[in-house]
Amino acid sequence: MSEMNIHEVLKYLPHRYPFLLVDRVIECELGERIRAIKNVSYNEPFFPGHFPAHPVFPGVLIIEALAQATGLLAFRTMGVMPEDNKLYLFVGVDNCRFKRKVQPGDRLDLNIELMRSSRGLWKFYCEASVDGEVACVAELMGAVREVSS
16 A cells, blocks of 8 residues: 555554644655655644744654654554554654745645665655755654563
């Protein structure tokens, strides 16, 4: 399955409102790449304070949206669900650059390519864009860990 609607995304990510930052998966090629979207709405809880007269989607949340999409790719590639006592943790970011601001009404396109994975550690090249214009690039790392009840 290459596309995932919000109901399928919720099966793979433990995040919930207001911290779920992936609305849909457009394409997923297991072990290779994923394309997802985050619809940026003026109703998001941080906009009244960031910034009231000129709302800007926080850069750290762009990184978090990318990290959540990497988690979807990792879980789908491994063929496991979070309920299988596995948790995917965001563990690092390298070479991050912000190139344009993201505002309410924008559709943030999340494009991730798997660079490598070994022994539960994953590294991805990530790019977030709006209308074909790059907003952020980064290399993100994640780790899959067993969790106890």
